[in-house]
Amino acid sequence: xxxxxxxxxxxxxxxxxxxxxxxxxxxxxxxxxxxxxxxxxxxxxxxxxxxxxxxxxxxxxxxxxxxxxxxxxxxxxxxxxxxxxxxxxxxxxxxxxxxxxxxxxxxxxxxxxxxxxxxxxxxxxxxxxxxxxxxxxxxxxxxxxxxxxxxxxxxxxxxxxxxxxxxxxxxxxxxxxxxxxxxxxxxxxxxxxxxxxxxxxxxxxxxxxxxxxxxxxxxxxxxxxxxxxxxxxxxxxxxxxxxxxxxxxxxxxxxxxxxxxxxxxxxxxxxxxxxxxxxxxxxxxxxxxxxxxxxxxxxxxxxxxxxxxxxxxxxxxxxxxxxxxxxxxxxxxxxxxxxxxxxxxxxxxxxxxxxxxxxxxxxxxxxxxxxxxxxxxxxxxxxxxxxxxxxxxxxxxxxxxxxxxxxxxxxxxxxxxxxxxxxxxxxxxxxxxxxxxxxxxxxxxxxxxxxxxxxxxxxx
Numbered sequence: 001x002x003x004x005x006x007x008x009x010x011x012x013x014x015x016x017x018x019x020x021x022x023x024x025x026x027x028x029x030x031x032x033x034x035x036x037x038x039x040x041x042x043x044x045x046x047x048x049x050x051x052x053x054x055x056x057x058x059x060x061x062x063x064x065x066x067x068x069x070x071x072x073x074x075x076x077x078x079x080x081x082x083x084x085x086x087x088x089x090x091x092x093x094x095x096x097x098x099x100x101x102x103x104x105x106x107x108x109x110x111x112x113x114x115x116x117x118x119x120x121x122x123x124x125x126x127x128x129x130x131x132x133x134x135x136x137x138x139x140x141x142x143x144x145x146x147x148x149x150x151x152x153x154x155x156x157x158x159x160x161x162x163x164x165x166x167x168x169x170x171x172x173x174x175x176x177x178x179x180x181x182x183x184x185x186x187x188x189x190x191x192x193x194x195x196x197x198x199x200x201x202x203x204x205x206x207x208x209x210x211x212x213x214x215x216x217x218x219x220x221x222x223x224x225x226x227x228x229x230x231x232x233x234x235x236x237x238x239x240x241x242x243x244x245x246x247x248x249x250x251x252x253x254x255x256x257x258x259x260x261x262x263x264x265x266x267x268x269x270x271x272x273x274x275x276x277x278x279x280x281x282x283x284x285x286x287x288x289x290x291x292x293x294x295x296x297x298x299x300x301x302x303x304x305x306x307x308x309x310x311x312x313x314x315x316x317x318x319x320x321x322x323x324x325x326x327x328x329x330x331x332x333x334x335x336x337x338x339x340x341x342x343x344x345x346x347x348x349x350x351x352x353x354x355x356x357x358x359x360x361x362x363x364x365x366x367x368x369x370x371x372x373x374x375x376x377x378x379x380x381x382x383x384x385x386x387x388x389x390x391x392x393x394x395x396x397x398x399x400x401x402x403x404x405x406x407x408x409x410x411x412x413x414x415x416x417x418x419x420x421x422x423x424x425x426x427x428x429x430x431x432x433x434x435x436x437x438x439x440x441x442x443x444x445x446x447x448x449x450x451x452x453x454x455x456x457x458x459x460x
Contacts, residue, residue, distance in 0.1 A: 031078025039081045043270040043426065052076075082275075089275040100272045104174070106167040109278055111219050111268045116161035117168060119365040122178030126369050128185055134371065135189035137380040141353075142195060145379075148354055148389055151242050151299075154190065154197035155235060156183065157223065157308045157364040158204045160216050182368035196242060198235065201365070213255070213284035219269030219277070222311045226255075226284040228264075232312035236321045239358050245297050248290040248321045256285045264311055271426075290320045298323040302352055304331055304375045305362030315417075326356065331373035349378040354392050416449035 030036060052072045059065030091097040096105045102114040118124045142152040161168060162183070168174050183201060190197045204215055204227070215227040222228070233250040240247040269278040301322040303309050309327060318325040318337045327335040334342040353359050363371050383389075420426050430444050 028078040028080070032076065033078075036078075039079065040085070042081050042084065042273050081273075085273050085275045088273050092272065092274055092278070098272055100268075103268055103272060104169070106164075106169055108167060109218065110164055110167035111221075111272075111278065112161050112164075112168065113221050113268065113366070115366040116159040116221070116364075117174055119159050119182065119368065120161040120165055120168075121174075121176060122181035124366075124369045125178060125180060125182055125185075128180070131182070131185045131189055134376060135186070135193055135195065138372075138376050139193045139195050141376060141379050141383065144383055144389065145353055145359065150354055150356060151239060151358045152196070152353075153235070153239060153242065153358065153360050154195065155231075155305075155360060155362045156187065156197060156200050157231075157362060158201040159365040160221060160223075162201060162365060163204055163208075163216050181365075182371075183365045186368060186371065198238060200231070203231075203234075213257070214281060217265040217283055218280040219267075220265040220280075221268045222264060222308055224283055225264050225311065226286060228308075228311035229286045229288065229313065232314075232317060235312075235360065236317065239299065239360070243297070243299065243358070247297070247299070248292065250288050251291050252286045252288045254287050256287060257282060258285070297357075299357030300324045300326075300355075302326050302328070302356035302359045303362060304328040304359070304372065306330060306364055306367050308364050309362045322358075326352070328375065331375045348382075349375055350382040351390060351392060353379055354389065412453050413446065413449045416452050417445050420445060420449060 027036075031039075051068065053059060053065050053068035055065060059068075088099050091099050092105065096109075098105050098111075104112045104114055104117060106112050115124070138154070145152050187197075187199055187201075189195075204223075207215060207227075211227075213226045214224050216222075217224050223231070229250070236247045237249070265283045266277065266280060269280065272278070298320075299322060301318075301324070303314070303325065305327070306329075309329075314325055314327065315337065325337045327337070328344050328347075329335060331344050334344045334347060336342070361372055361375070420430060427445075430448050433444050433448070
């Protein structure tokens, strides 16, 4: 009997362990009500926000109160963000696995989006007939707009998976390629029909051999900020050439080469919501200005495209290279620079095209299965319905950005706004917050970007 007591744990130790366990289990509740410490917000996370229900007898006996309260508690318990990051970190560090939707961890920690891998393998191929039909419509639209002085240019952006395909894991379901893909088929049709376009994949393959700086980041989804800057300049030079003029050229003053990458170059890594961000490689950032153009033309720009357009820092080109920029994001959300955001459904596609001097359709290879997002078909249908092009009144043409508006936004805030716009999930969160507050999405975007910049400054 005496021997068994000697082997049992001391009661004091058991009490201490019980107290520690109680405190550990109580921490989420204490954090929820007492805010013991600050938690990092989750990046690009936009769940449906559950409402905290009020207690009613009816709700209690019907069971709806318990269900709604459970949903609310699940989204609002203390240290939720930290525990979620811990969960994601364990999956990433131990098994090279990402719990973020569609993110694939490749060789040496290169991060990919599944849709870009599907574009590289050809899994998302939409069929040759559809591409031929759309290319035929596009040629007619391009020619008829040109007859009225509007230049239409297509920019085909390379995807990260096609550029860094050697870093995709050696797994059959990830690397099994088809012989025909959307990108190759569109390029072949554009060349055959003489459609004006920029073959970004071909550019980048040539550029890869000579570039001193990364053209794609390791932990971002878009081309690098460095590459985006020069692509934007190349697009404006090409537009100037097509219009027989020279638009304001971009001049690089210096290159800032740093270990701390901006959000555009690390958006996938941050979106994984880990405790410790994945390590990328140093990125280059051009510091530039615009020279005065020899010509006085500043064409108005209508851009239709995906998030790659945001990486061009279009706010800086607006008012310097282009008199006014209107962006139809996925041909869904209308962003007039210097004006309030609207819905594209409010616009007449043909009249908007004719009201601008240049129209550029941006599309990366991962989005070619929805190329143009209906804009080409809308304009083509309108042209077929009324062969005589409508006259555009002077008041319908873009009036240009108010310089006073642009000067009110600090450069670091403007860059953060651009980064948020470039992240569809994050931007959806901002748009939802704007809806809940009853304010314009652009206003909410500015407020969130300002908040992020202020928080970053506090940590320095």
